[in-house]
Amino acid sequence: ETGVTQSPTHLIKTRGQQVTLRCSSQSGHNTVSWYQQALGQGPQFIFQYYREEENGRGNFPPRFSGLQFPNYSSELNVNALELDDSALYLCASSLGAGMDTIYFGEGSWLTVV
Amino acid sequence: AQSVTQLDSHVSVSEGTPVLLRCNYSSSYSPSLFWYVQHPNKGLQLLLKYTSAATLVKGINGFEAEFKKSETSFHLTKPSAHMSDAAEYFCVVSGPNTGNQFYFGTGTSLTVIP
Numbered sequence: 001e002t003g004v005t006q007s008p009t010h011l012i013k014t015r016g017q018q019v020t021l022r023c024s025s026q027s028g029h030n031t032v033s034w035y036q037q038a039l040g041q042g043p044q045f046i047f048q049y050y051r052e053e054e055n056g057r058g059n060f061p062p063r064f065s066g067l068q069f070p071n072y073s074s075e076l077n078v079n080a081l082e083l084d085d086s087a088l089y090l091c092a093s094s095l096g097a098g099m100d101t102i103y104f105g106e107g108s109w110l111t112v113v
Numbered sequence: 114a115q116s117v118t119q120l121d122s123h124v125s126v127s128e129g130t131p132v133l134l135r136c137n138y139s140s141s142y143s144p145s146l147f148w149y150v151q152h153p154n155k156g157l158q159l160l161l162k163y164t165s166a167a168t169l170v171k172g173i174n175g176f177e178a179e180f181k182k183s184e185t186s187f188h189l190t191k192p193s194a195h196m197s198d199a200a201e202y203f204c205v206v207s208g209p210n211t212g213n214q215f216y217f218g219t220g221t222s223l224t225v226i227p
Binding site: 035042043044055056 | 149157158159162203214
Protein backbone atom coordinates (compact mmCIF):
# COMPACT_ATOMS: atom_id res chain seq x y z
CA GLU A 1 0.00 0.00 0.00
CA THR A 2 1.40 3.38 -1.04
CA GLY A 3 -1.16 5.56 0.69
CA VAL A 4 -2.23 7.09 -2.63
CA THR A 5 -5.93 6.59 -3.24
CA GLN A 6 -7.87 7.20 -6.43
CA SER A 7 -11.54 7.34 -7.29
CA PRO A 8 -13.50 6.08 -9.00
CA THR A 9 -11.82 2.78 -9.79
CA HIS A 10 -13.82 2.15 -12.95
CA LEU A 11 -16.11 4.29 -15.05
CA ILE A 12 -17.68 4.35 -18.47
CA LYS A 13 -18.35 7.58 -20.36
CA THR A 14 -19.72 8.47 -23.75
CA ARG A 15 -17.67 10.24 -26.40
CA GLY A 16 -17.96 14.02 -25.99
CA GLN A 17 -18.68 13.87 -22.26
CA GLN A 18 -16.49 15.22 -19.50
CA VAL A 19 -14.89 13.27 -16.65
CA THR A 20 -13.29 14.12 -13.32
CA LEU A 21 -10.89 11.74 -11.60
CA ARG A 22 -9.72 12.24 -8.04
CA CYS A 23 -6.55 11.47 -6.12
CA SER A 24 -5.52 11.72 -2.49
CA SER A 25 -1.78 11.86 -2.07
CA GLN A 26 0.29 10.08 0.54
CA SER A 27 0.38 11.90 3.83
CA GLY A 28 2.97 14.69 3.76
CA HIS A 29 3.45 14.61 0.00
CA ASN A 30 3.02 17.99 -1.71
CA THR A 31 3.47 16.90 -5.34
CA VAL A 32 1.02 14.98 -7.50
CA SER A 33 1.62 13.71 -11.02
CA TRP A 34 -0.89 12.18 -13.41
CA TYR A 35 -0.12 9.52 -15.99
CA GLN A 36 -2.16 7.87 -18.73
CA GLN A 37 -1.55 4.19 -19.42
CA ALA A 38 -3.17 2.86 -22.56
CA LEU A 39 -3.66 -0.88 -22.84
CA GLY A 40 -0.34 -2.63 -23.44
CA GLN A 41 1.69 0.56 -23.09
CA GLY A 42 3.83 2.22 -20.47
CA PRO A 43 2.44 5.19 -18.58
CA GLN A 44 2.69 8.60 -20.26
CA PHE A 45 3.14 11.78 -18.23
CA ILE A 46 0.17 14.16 -18.36
CA PHE A 47 1.17 16.83 -15.85
CA GLN A 48 2.41 17.50 -12.36
CA TYR A 49 1.12 19.77 -9.61
CA TYR A 50 3.36 21.15 -6.90
CA ARG A 51 1.88 23.25 -4.11
CA GLU A 52 -1.29 23.90 -6.11
CA GLU A 53 0.48 25.07 -9.29
CA GLU A 54 1.05 23.15 -12.53
CA ASN A 55 4.74 22.28 -12.58
CA GLY A 56 5.38 20.48 -15.83
CA ARG A 57 3.20 19.10 -18.60
CA GLY A 58 3.55 16.29 -21.10
CA ASN A 59 2.29 16.13 -24.66
CA PHE A 60 -1.44 16.23 -23.92
CA PRO A 61 -4.00 18.69 -25.33
CA PRO A 62 -5.55 21.47 -23.22
CA ARG A 63 -8.76 19.48 -22.75
CA PHE A 64 -6.74 17.61 -20.11
CA SER A 65 -6.66 19.89 -17.10
CA GLY A 66 -6.09 19.56 -13.40
CA LEU A 67 -6.29 21.05 -9.97
CA GLN A 68 -4.47 20.61 -6.72
CA PHE A 69 -6.11 21.60 -3.46
CA PRO A 70 -4.58 23.01 -0.24
CA ASN A 71 -4.56 19.51 1.28
CA TYR A 72 -2.54 18.40 -1.80
CA SER A 73 -5.27 16.17 -3.17
CA SER A 74 -5.80 16.54 -6.90
CA GLU A 75 -8.28 16.21 -9.75
CA LEU A 76 -7.79 15.36 -13.38
CA ASN A 77 -10.45 16.69 -15.73
CA VAL A 78 -10.85 15.60 -19.31
CA ASN A 79 -13.30 17.43 -21.58
CA ALA A 80 -14.75 16.34 -24.92
CA LEU A 81 -13.84 12.71 -24.37
CA GLU A 82 -12.55 10.74 -27.32
CA LEU A 83 -12.43 6.97 -27.78
CA ASP A 84 -8.61 7.08 -27.51
CA ASP A 85 -8.91 8.50 -24.01
CA SER A 86 -9.85 5.01 -22.83
CA ALA A 87 -7.01 4.08 -20.50
CA LEU A 88 -5.86 3.55 -16.94
CA TYR A 89 -5.21 6.92 -15.31
CA LEU A 90 -2.59 6.79 -12.61
CA CYS A 91 -1.92 9.32 -9.92
CA ALA A 92 1.46 9.46 -8.20
CA SER A 93 2.56 11.49 -5.23
CA SER A 94 5.98 12.52 -4.03
CA LEU A 95 7.67 14.66 -1.44
CA GLY A 96 8.78 17.47 -3.71
CA ALA A 97 9.11 17.89 -7.45
CA GLY A 98 12.03 16.74 -9.55
CA MET A 99 13.70 13.37 -9.24
CA ASP A 100 12.11 12.18 -6.01
CA THR A 101 10.67 8.71 -5.95
CA ILE A 102 7.00 8.73 -6.84
CA TYR A 103 4.37 6.45 -5.35
CA PHE A 104 1.44 5.35 -7.45
CA GLY A 105 -2.17 4.72 -6.68
CA GLU A 106 -3.99 1.79 -8.24
CA GLY A 107 -5.54 3.93 -10.91
CA SER A 108 -8.90 4.76 -12.44
CA TRP A 109 -10.00 2.72 -15.45
CA LEU A 110 -11.80 4.94 -17.95
CA THR A 111 -13.70 3.46 -20.87
CA VAL A 112 -15.06 5.83 -23.50
CA VAL A 113 -17.77 4.39 -25.74
CA ALA B 114 16.29 13.97 -24.19
CA GLN B 115 15.45 11.12 -21.88
CA SER B 116 14.19 7.70 -22.91
CA VAL B 117 14.42 4.04 -22.05
CA THR B 118 14.27 0.97 -24.25
CA GLN B 119 13.20 -2.35 -22.81
CA LEU B 120 14.75 -4.90 -25.09
CA ASP B 121 12.27 -7.73 -24.50
CA SER B 122 8.51 -7.36 -24.53
CA HIS B 123 8.03 -10.87 -23.09
CA VAL B 124 10.29 -13.08 -20.97
CA SER B 125 9.48 -16.61 -19.79
CA VAL B 126 11.47 -18.42 -17.13
CA SER B 127 10.98 -21.56 -15.10
CA GLU B 128 10.38 -21.26 -11.39
CA GLY B 129 13.68 -21.30 -9.54
CA THR B 130 15.79 -20.12 -12.50
CA PRO B 131 17.38 -16.67 -12.88
CA VAL B 132 15.54 -13.66 -14.24
CA LEU B 133 17.09 -11.04 -16.52
CA LEU B 134 15.06 -8.09 -17.79
CA ARG B 135 17.03 -5.73 -20.00
CA CYS B 136 16.85 -1.95 -20.15
CA ASN B 137 18.94 0.61 -22.01
CA TYR B 138 18.57 4.30 -21.34
CA SER B 139 19.31 7.53 -23.12
CA SER B 140 19.99 10.64 -21.11
CA SER B 141 21.82 13.88 -21.68
CA TYR B 142 22.56 14.17 -17.99
CA SER B 143 23.19 11.91 -15.03
CA PRO B 144 19.92 10.06 -14.80
CA SER B 145 17.88 8.60 -12.02
CA LEU B 146 16.73 5.13 -12.99
CA PHE B 147 13.96 3.02 -11.55
CA TRP B 148 12.26 -0.32 -11.98
CA TYR B 149 8.56 -0.57 -11.23
CA VAL B 150 6.39 -3.70 -11.23
CA GLN B 151 2.71 -3.87 -12.09
CA HIS B 152 0.64 -6.90 -11.20
CA PRO B 153 -2.62 -7.46 -13.10
CA ASN B 154 -5.21 -4.80 -12.37
CA LYS B 155 -2.92 -3.15 -9.85
CA GLY B 156 -0.98 0.09 -9.65
CA LEU B 157 2.77 0.42 -9.99
CA GLN B 158 5.08 -0.65 -7.19
CA LEU B 159 8.65 0.59 -6.87
CA LEU B 160 11.17 -2.27 -6.98
CA LEU B 161 14.39 -0.26 -6.78
CA LYS B 162 16.05 2.99 -7.80
CA TYR B 163 19.46 4.31 -8.79
CA THR B 164 20.33 7.91 -8.00
CA SER B 165 24.13 8.17 -8.51
CA ALA B 166 25.17 6.31 -5.38
CA ALA B 167 26.26 2.64 -5.58
CA THR B 168 26.01 1.22 -9.08
CA LEU B 169 24.62 -2.09 -7.84
CA VAL B 170 21.20 -1.44 -6.41
CA LYS B 171 19.26 -3.90 -4.31
CA GLY B 172 15.50 -3.77 -4.24
CA ILE B 173 12.58 -5.60 -2.76
CA ASN B 174 11.73 -9.28 -3.22
CA GLY B 175 15.32 -10.25 -4.10
CA PHE B 176 15.61 -8.08 -7.22
CA GLU B 177 18.68 -6.05 -8.03
CA ALA B 178 19.95 -3.92 -10.91
CA GLU B 179 23.34 -2.68 -12.01
CA PHE B 180 23.92 0.76 -13.51
CA LYS B 181 26.52 0.55 -16.29
CA LYS B 182 27.26 3.99 -17.69
CA SER B 183 29.60 2.70 -20.41
CA GLU B 184 26.81 0.48 -21.75
CA THR B 185 23.94 2.87 -20.85
CA SER B 186 22.19 -0.10 -19.31
CA PHE B 187 20.22 -0.80 -16.16
CA HIS B 188 19.26 -4.48 -16.32
CA LEU B 189 17.08 -6.07 -13.65
CA THR B 190 18.02 -9.47 -12.25
CA LYS B 191 16.88 -11.99 -9.70
CA PRO B 192 18.73 -15.23 -8.90
CA SER B 193 15.66 -17.42 -8.56
CA ALA B 194 12.21 -16.72 -9.98
CA HIS B 195 9.09 -17.26 -7.93
CA MET B 196 5.57 -17.71 -9.25
CA SER B 197 4.56 -14.44 -7.60
CA ASP B 198 7.08 -12.58 -9.78
CA ALA B 199 4.83 -12.96 -12.82
CA ALA B 200 3.90 -9.37 -13.73
CA GLU B 201 4.68 -6.43 -16.02
CA TYR B 202 7.97 -4.66 -15.34
CA PHE B 203 8.77 -1.09 -16.34
CA CYS B 204 12.15 0.59 -16.58
CA VAL B 205 11.92 4.31 -15.90
CA VAL B 206 14.30 7.24 -16.32
CA SER B 207 14.18 10.70 -14.85
CA GLY B 208 16.69 13.46 -14.43
CA PRO B 209 17.46 17.15 -14.72
CA ASN B 210 15.57 19.10 -17.34
CA THR B 211 12.90 16.43 -17.76
CA GLY B 212 10.09 18.75 -16.83
CA ASN B 213 9.57 16.71 -13.67
CA GLN B 214 8.32 13.74 -15.62
CA PHE B 215 9.26 10.11 -15.47
CA TYR B 216 9.82 8.40 -18.82
CA PHE B 217 8.59 4.81 -18.89
CA GLY B 218 9.66 2.00 -21.17
CA THR B 219 7.03 -0.07 -22.95
CA GLY B 220 7.27 -2.81 -20.37
CA THR B 221 8.39 -6.43 -20.17
CA SER B 222 5.87 -9.12 -19.34
CA LEU B 223 7.42 -11.81 -17.16
CA THR B 224 5.90 -15.29 -17.17
CA VAL B 225 7.05 -17.84 -14.59
CA ILE B 226 6.50 -21.47 -15.56
CA PRO B 227 5.91 -23.92 -12.72
